[in-house]
Each structure stands twice: as structure tokens, then as C-alpha cells.
Amino acid sequence: xxxxxxxxxxxxxxxxxxxxxxxxxxxxxxxxxxxxxxxxxxxxxxxxxxxxxxxxxxxxxxxxxxxxxxxxxxxxxxxxxxxxxxxxxxxxxxxxxxxxxxxxxxxxxxxxxxxxxxxxxxxxxxxxxxxxxxxxxxxxxxxxxxxxxxxxxxxxxxxxxxxxxxxxxxxxxxxxxxxxxxxxxxxxxxxxxxxxxxxxxxxxxxxxxxxxxxxxxxxxxxxxxxxxxxxxxxxxxxxxxxxxxxxxxxxxxxxxxxxxxxxxxxxxxxxxxxxxxxxxxxxxxxxxxxxxxxxxxxxxxxxxxxxxxxxxxxxxxxxxxxxxxxxxxxxxxxxxxxxxxxxxxxxxxxxxxxxxxxxxx
Amino acid sequence: xxxxxxxxxxxxxxxxxxxxxxxxxxxxxxxxxxxxxxxxxxxxxxxxxxxxxxxxxxxxxxxxxxxxxxxxxxxxxxxxxxxxxxxxxxxxxxxxxxxxxxxxxxxxxxxxxxxxxxxxxxxxxxxxxxxxxxxxxxxxxxxxxxxxxxxxxxxxxxxxxxxxxxxxxxxxxxxxxxxxxxxxxxxxxxxxxxxxxxxxxxxxxxxxxxxxxxxxxxxxxxxxxxxxxxxxxxxxxxxxxxxxxxxxxxxxxxxxxxxxxxxxxxxxxxxxxxxxxxxxxxxxxxxxxxxxxxxxxxxxxxxxxxxxxxxxxxxxxxxxxxxxxxxxxxxxxxxxxxxxxxxxxxxxxxxxxxxxxxxxxxxxxxxxxxxxxxxxxxxxxxxxxxxxxxxxxxxxxxxxxxxxxxxxxxxxxxxxxxxxxxxxxxxxxxxxxxxxxxxxxxxxxxxxxxxxxxxxxxxxxxxxxxxxxxxx
Numbered sequence: 001x002x003x004x005x006x007x008x009x010x011x012x013x014x015x016x017x018x019x020x021x022x023x024x025x026x027x028x029x030x031x032x033x034x035x036x037x038x039x040x041x042x043x044x045x046x047x048x049x050x051x052x053x054x055x056x057x058x059x060x061x062x063x064x065x066x067x068x069x070x071x072x073x074x075x076x077x078x079x080x081x082x083x084x085x086x087x088x089x090x091x092x093x094x095x096x097x098x099x100x101x102x103x104x105x106x107x108x109x110x111x112x113x114x115x116x117x118x119x120x121x122x123x124x125x126x127x128x129x130x131x132x133x134x135x136x137x138x139x140x141x142x143x144x145x146x147x148x149x150x151x152x153x154x155x156x157x158x159x160x161x162x163x164x165x166x167x168x169x170x171x172x173x174x175x176x177x178x179x180x181x182x183x184x185x186x187x188x189x190x191x192x193x194x195x196x197x198x199x200x201x202x203x204x205x206x207x208x209x210x211x212x213x214x215x216x217x218x219x220x221x222x223x224x225x226x227x228x229x230x231x232x233x234x235x236x237x238x239x240x241x242x243x244x245x246x247x248x249x250x251x252x253x254x255x256x257x258x259x260x261x262x263x264x265x266x267x268x269x270x271x272x273x274x275x276x277x278x279x280x281x282x283x284x285x286x287x288x289x290x291x292x293x294x295x296x297x298x299x300x301x302x303x304x305x306x307x308x309x310x311x312x313x314x315x316x317x318x319x320x321x322x323x324x325x326x327x328x329x330x331x332x333x334x335x336x337x338x339x340x341x342x343x344x345x346x347x348x349x350x351x352x353x354x355x356x357x358x359x360x361x
Numbered sequence: 362x363x364x365x366x367x368x369x370x371x372x373x374x375x376x377x378x379x380x381x382x383x384x385x386x387x388x389x390x391x392x393x394x395x396x397x398x399x400x401x402x403x404x405x406x407x408x409x410x411x412x413x414x415x416x417x418x419x420x421x422x423x424x425x426x427x428x429x430x431x432x433x434x435x436x437x438x439x440x441x442x443x444x445x446x447x448x449x450x451x452x453x454x455x456x457x458x459x460x461x462x463x464x465x466x467x468x469x470x471x472x473x474x475x476x477x478x479x480x481x482x483x484x485x486x487x488x489x490x491x492x493x494x495x496x497x498x499x500x501x502x503x504x505x506x507x508x509x510x511x512x513x514x515x516x517x518x519x520x521x522x523x524x525x526x527x528x529x530x531x532x533x534x535x536x537x538x539x540x541x542x543x544x545x546x547x548x549x550x551x552x553x554x555x556x557x558x559x560x561x562x563x564x565x566x567x568x569x570x571x572x573x574x575x576x577x578x579x580x581x582x583x584x585x586x587x588x589x590x591x592x593x594x595x596x597x598x599x600x601x602x603x604x605x606x607x608x609x610x611x612x613x614x615x616x617x618x619x620x621x622x623x624x625x626x627x628x629x630x631x632x633x634x635x636x637x638x639x640x641x642x643x644x645x646x647x648x649x650x651x652x653x654x655x656x657x658x659x660x661x662x663x664x665x666x667x668x669x670x671x672x673x674x675x676x677x678x679x680x681x682x683x684x685x686x687x688x689x690x691x692x693x694x695x696x697x698x699x700x701x702x703x704x705x706x707x708x709x710x711x712x713x714x715x716x717x718x719x720x721x722x723x724x725x726x727x728x729x730x731x732x733x734x735x736x737x738x739x740x741x742x743x744x745x746x747x748x749x750x751x752x753x754x755x756x757x758x759x760x761x762x763x764x765x766x767x768x769x770x771x772x773x774x775x776x777x778x779x780x781x782x783x784x785x786x787x788x789x790x791x792x793x794x795x796x797x798x799x800x801x802x803x804x805x806x807x808x809x810x811x812x813x814x815x816x817x818x819x820x821x822x823x824x825x826x827x828x829x830x831x832x833x
Contacts, residue, residue: 033500139587236521238493292449295487
């Protein structure tokens with residue numbers, strides 16, 4: 001299997017950044033907003049796909065982590081008026097700390113019990129905003145003020161600036177996660193995912209590895225929450241329902257669990273399908289009750305089709321198509337990103353059990 | 362061997378993930394189709410609007426300058442306006458009827474000459490009562506579809522998500538479908554205006570009635586724990602002596618178990634319960650009280666007391682709990698207020714007009730308070746558009762509203778002025794009797810201040826214009 005080197009990842013990120021800047025200037029301001037929305041979704045889904053796909057833990061609570069990031073952002077911007085970059089860092093750190101706490105509990109739970117525990121988080125946390133109205137503004141939430149920097153001039157569209165900021169954060173997150181996945185940490189996650197006992201015997205600290213995955217995943221969700229706060233210009237509990245947590249997981253699964261490219265594909269589907277489906281539905285003069293349910297139905301149909309035809313998600317499908325033309329050496333069934341089979345130095349740090357497994361790829 | 366081993370493990374992990382996602386998709390679908398049966402299949406405004414376009418332009422025989430594309434969303438033949446509405450999701454029952462009813466009124470206007478010959482194309486998108494989706498759909502309407510104005514955007518938390526955006530973009534944001542006092546901030550948010558009776562005025566009017574008619578009785582509050590409920594309580598407290606209030610219980614709309622609150626109300630010995638609640642929670646309050654053998658006099662805010670919606674909810678909730686109740690019997694005696702003519706008053710020219718338009722353009726929806734609301738607010742929009750002139754800019758619409766609008770279907774005048782963006786200023790007290798609201802006493806009006814007097818509106822309401830369309 002070809003492996004991606006760090007310069008390749010950086011190069012891909014730079015090319016993507018150039019393409020996004022080009023698109024954001026060419027497209028209208030609403031498309032810019034959608035680019036920002038996709039970037040927010042990518043940031044959150046990438047964190048979740050690493051947690052679920054690489055470390056093998058399910059979380060139905062990442063929407064709640066997004067809420068933590070968003071409220072941190074809202075409160076800091078409202079009361080301290082810090083520069084956004086500082087707010088973003090703090091939002092990531094606060095959420096990472098919350099992720100560590102949840103991760104410690106999660107490390108003791110498996111499968112449905114873990115799903116249940118994180119589900120609890122996803123359901124309960126947004127209600128905290130209702131319980132402490134003075135601080136969090138209750139159901140109405142907090143208004144967030146985010147403007148374009150003065151050096152861009154007064155005519156620069158806000159949505160384009162939002163698209164740039166969100167895409168930059170998403171790309172940096174993807175680069176960091178890609179490198180992390182290829183590092184010793186990523187390998188120990190996969191080792192734990194595949195066989196905890198073997199991983200423990202080989203010297204991997206299973207509990208620490210699982211908690212760390214939660215921390216990383218939560219930090220990504222926190223960044224996504226901060227970005228969501230500045231694009232919707234509001235932080236309110238209604239945005240962080242259980243549906244959000246589930247849609248993140250859905251995006252990860254549709255895209256291809258455990259792959260960063262899958263996180264991007266899944267985010268594109270989640271953000272764009274409802275808009276296009278609504279456009280199609282309303283432009284055909286269907287009755288309101290039918291038209292308003294078409295996006296939901298389209299979402300369900302796409303989910304079922306992808307799972308039936310491409311159990312590896314859209315990323316798997318793309319690899320399969322590329323494989324048809326000999327463009328990819330990866331068979332369709334293989335889970336990506338592939339481990340570093342070709343780096344002997346890296347393998348030395350790994351237990352034989354893991355090495356042998358990964359050697360098969 | 363290693364490979365199959367790995368495959369097994371990844372399957373083991375993947376299956377629950379797929380199962381969860383699939384279950385989620387079904388849940389979402391189930392939730393969104395749980396809207397009341399009455400909301401099914403109503404007419405689409407855009408289809409009606411385009412078919413009526415030719416009829417409209419031919420009727421523009423009145424004198425004046427040629428029609429031009431004077432503002433975004435306005436062409437020589439059409440006016441495109443947008444809105445965000447809860448067509449699916451938990452707020453859909455009842456409220457999803459409002460936008461189709463508005464569209465029905467616009468279809469009627471379009472078929473009878475339009476606004477200076479232009480037809481109104483009303484594009485309302487579903488936000489599922491989720492502020493994040495509101496942010497998206499409103500940006501789509503403004504940035505992509507270039508609507509002239511946002512009209513009747515529904516909900517307090519949802520509309521707050523877009524208020525500053527719309528004001529920054531200088532898009533008229535008229536007649537928000539919420540009684541929050543927060544739409545009345547003409548200095549900070551000059552593009553935004555309310556329409557319906559705000560909850561503070563409503564609280565004062567209900568509070569005065571309670572203080573007068575139930576003097577010496579033990580009174581308790583049940584209210585939604587947000588701006589809606591708290592504004593209402595603020596108005597109630599202005600009129601009801603604090604010493605008479607024996608219990609104050611709030612609920613959040615995400616938790617349907619109100620038994621603890623009802624138990625506390627019962628334990629307080631309250632004889633009158635004043636409820637600022639949405640319809641679903643009015644029904645839950647009533648059913649839970651029945652279960653606990655607690656039967657106080659109920660006083661309910663306008664938005665939570667539509668007799669037809671309430672009766673349907675009571676019957677369906679009771680059915681879910683394995684019981685059968687008569688919805689109309691349970692709503693009997695509920696005291697509420699109304700700022701539009703009562704539906705039962707069929708001799709009222711406004712009710713006759715709205716019923717006629719409903720029967721022709723939106724016949725599948727029940728003719729209830731939501732439909733009346735949708736048509737009435739659409740009528741007000743046409744009033745404002747006609748006043749804004751033949752070739753209005755966006756600013757002209759707000760100028761027209763700031764200059765005041767003549768009283769239309771509402772029983773009390775509007776507050777609209779350059780310094781006041783609140784809408785209807787008064788209401789009458791009504792009692793539900795056999796599924797129909799009966800007006801009790803005169804129309805009352807007041808302001809939002811704690812000391813402002815409550816006075817009787819003198820004079821009779823002007824009848825609806827014979828054409829059904831406001832005079833320019």
C-alpha cells in the first residue's frame with residue numbers, strides 16, 4: 001500500500017486551501033456559508049471518525065462536546081472580547097479537558113454501554129444551559145458577534161471570511177489528525193481496537209490509549225463548536241440536540257469510518273443533501289407536508305444505499321472506482337488510512353503482534 | 362488468518378455504528394412526520410403564485426410610474442419574500458399550518474390583482490425549530506434567493522439566531538411570529554418588528570382579569586422557562602398581588618413529564634392556575650391534573666389555548682396513555698385571551714373572509730387559530746407593501762410600518778411607530794365553551810410598563826374590505 005508522507009499531507013492541505021480560496025471568491029456568498037458549514041462538520045466528524053474508526057469507541061456525545069466549545073467561545077467573546085484565535089485555542093483546551101473526564105469513564109465501558117453513557121452526555125448537557133439561565137442565556141442562548149477584520153475592507157463578505165477561518169481550522173485539524181493517525185499513538189489505537197489483550201501484552205497502555213482518543217475527539221468537537229458559534233452568530237441549546245450527535249456519527253459512517261477523506265465525504269453529504277433536496281422539492285410544487293419531509297427521506301435513502309452498496313462508505317466507494325482504473329492499489333475492503341508498514345524504524349517501536357498484523361497490508 | 366480476524370473485528374465495530382445511524386435516521390423521520398394530521402397536504406404558494414402571475418399583471422391598470430425592479434427580490438411582476446417555519450419536528454403540530462395559511466392569503470391576493478400588479482411569491486423553508494438550521498435557511502433565502510424581506514419568521518430562540526444577521530444585511534425582518542418583547546428594539550434592530558400581542562401586555566390583561574374575578578383565591582403560575590413564559594409572568598405580576606400567588610412552577614419544553622410541577626401546584630392548594638404554555642404543555646398540564654385529581658380553574662395564554670389544536674392534542678395524548686377523553690369537554694371553561702376575532706363568530710366579516718380564502722386555497726387544513734393567524738399576518742404584510750409604494754426599496758417597507766398601519770383583522774390597534782416596533786396592543790378575555798372561544802367583556806389595551814393602565818378600546822373594529830384586499 002502506498003503510504004502518505006508528511007510533505008504529501010501538507011501539500012494536499014495547501015492545494016485544498018488554494019482551491020477553497022478560489023471557490024469562495026468565485027461562488028456566491030451563500031455557497032461561502034455552506035463551505036464554512038462543511039468545514040465545521042468536517043472538523044467534528046474527523047475527530048469522531050478517529051475515535052470510532054481508529055480507537056474503536058463509539059460516542060453519541062460529541063454534539064455535547066461541540067456545545068462545550070461553542071459556549072466557551074460565546075462566553076469568552078461576550079465577556080472578555082478576546083481575539084478569536086485565542087478563544088479557539090481555549091475552546092479546544094476546555095473541551096479536551098471535558099473529553100478527558102468522559103474518557104476516563106469511557107475507558108471502563110464497552111460497546112452498547114459506552115454508547116449509552118455518551119448518549120446520556122449528549123442528552124443531558126444541553127439542559128445545563130436551561131438550568132443556569134443567568135450564565136448561559138437559557139433557551140435563547142448567547143449572541144456571538146463576529147466580524148471581518150478591518151484590513152479586508154468593509155465590502156469583504158462576512159460569509160467568505162467565515163469560510164476561510166473555518167476551512168483553515170478544518171485543514172489544520174485534518175493535517176494534525178493524519179499525522180497523529182500515522183504516529184505511534186495512532187498505531188496503539190489500532191492495536192487496542194483490534195485486540196485489547198494483545199495490545200496490553202505488547203506493552204500498550206490500553207486505558208491511556210482509549211482516554212487519549214477521547215481527548216483528541218473532544219478537542220476536535222470543541223473546535224467545531226467554536227466555529228459553529230461564529231458562523232451562526234448564536235450559541236443556543238437547540239443547536240446541540242441528540243440529533244446533532246447522531247448526524248456526526250452518520251456522517252462518519254456514510255463517508256467511511258476511520259478515514260479522514262471519509263469525514264470530508266460524509267460532511268459534504270450531511271450539509272449539501274438537505275439543501276439540494278429542499279430546492280428540488282420546493283421547485284416541483286409539491287405540497288408542504290411532502291416537500292418538507294423530502295430532505296429527511298433523501299437522507300435516509302442515501303444512508304441505506306451507501307451502506308448496502310459500499311459498506312466501507314463513500315471513501316471506500318471512491319477507492320473502488322479508482323481501483324477499477326488502476327489508480328489505486330488499495331482493494332475496496334481495506335480500511336484506511338493504512339498503517340506504516342513500510343517504515344521499519346517506526347515498526348521497531350511496535351510489538352510483534354501488531355507488526356505482523358499490519359504487515360499483511 | 363490475520364486478515365479475516367481483522368475483518369471480523371471491524372465488522373463487529375461497524376455493525377453497531379451502522380445500526381445506530383440507521384436507527385437515528387428512522388427516529389428523525391418519525392419525529393418529523395409526527396406533525397398533526399391537519400398539516401398534511403396544503404397548497405404550495407410558489408405554484409399558485411406563478412400560475413396567477415399573468416392574471417396579476419393584467420389587473421395593474423391603476424395609474425402611476427412603470428413597475429421596476431426597485432429592490433432585491435422585486436421584479437416588475439413579482440415580490441419574493443421568505444420565511445423560516447417549523448414544518449417538521451416538535452414544534453410542527455399546529456404551527457406548521459401558519460405558513461400555508463399565509464400562502465393561501467397571498468394566492469388570493471395574487472389572483473385578484475396582486476400588489477400594484479405584482480404577485481407575491483412566498484418561499485418558506487423548514488428549520489425544524491432548530492436555531493442552527495434557522496441560520497442556514499435564512500442565509501439561503503437572503504444570500505442565494507435574494508428575498509425582498511423575511512416575513513413572519515417563527516419562534517423566539519430560532520429567530521434570535523438570525524435577527525442580527527438580517528439587520529446587518531439591512532433586510533426587512535417584519536412581523537416575527539413570536540410575542541417576545543425582544544423584537545421591539547428599533548434603535549439596535551431597526552429592520553425587525555413584532556406583530557402579535559406581546560407576552561407582557563398579554564400577562565397584564567390576563568392578570569387583571571384574574572385579580573378581579575378571583576380575589577381572595579389562591580393563585581399559581583405554570584410557565585415555560587424562557588422569554589415567553591417569563592415575559593408573561595412579568596405582566597401577571599404587574600397585576601396580581603404577590604401575596605396571592607402560592608406557587609410558581611416552570612417547565613422546559615424538552616421534558617414532557619410535568620407530574621412534579623403539577624403535584625407541587627396541587628400541594629399548594631391553588632384554586633386558579635395561570636399557564637403560559639405552548640399547546641402541547643397546556644394539554645399535559647390538564648391531563649396530569651386530571652390524573653392527580655386536581656381541578657383548578659385554568660387561565661391559559663393565547664398561544665397555548667387554541668381550542669381545536671388543544672382538543673386534538675388532549676385526545677391523542679390520552680390515547681397514547683391508553684385512555685379515551687373528550688377533548689372538547691376537557692377544554693370547557695378554560696379562560697384565555699384573543700387578539701383576533703373569535704373563530705366562532707361567523708357573522709364577523711374578517712372570519713367570513715378568512716374562512717372563504719381558507720376553503721378555496723387551503724381547504725385540507727382545519728380552520729383553526731393557526732390558520733386565522735397565518736391569514737391575518739399575511740393581510741398585514743399586504744397592507745404594509747401597499748403603503749410602501751409602487752416601486753419600493755427595502756427601506757420603504759420599514760418606513761411604511763414606522764408610519765403606523767391601520768388596524769386590520771386585530772381587535773386592537775398596532776403600536777407601530779418609528780420608536781415602537783411592537784404589534785397588536787390589546788386583546789379581549791374569552792372562555793372556551795364546547796370547543797369554541799366566546800368573548801367575555803370588552804377589548805382591553807395597555808403598554809408594557811409595570812404601571813401602565815389597562816383601558817378599554819372604544820369604538821368598533823372596521824369590517825374587512827369587501828374585496829378582501831386592503832386599500833392602498
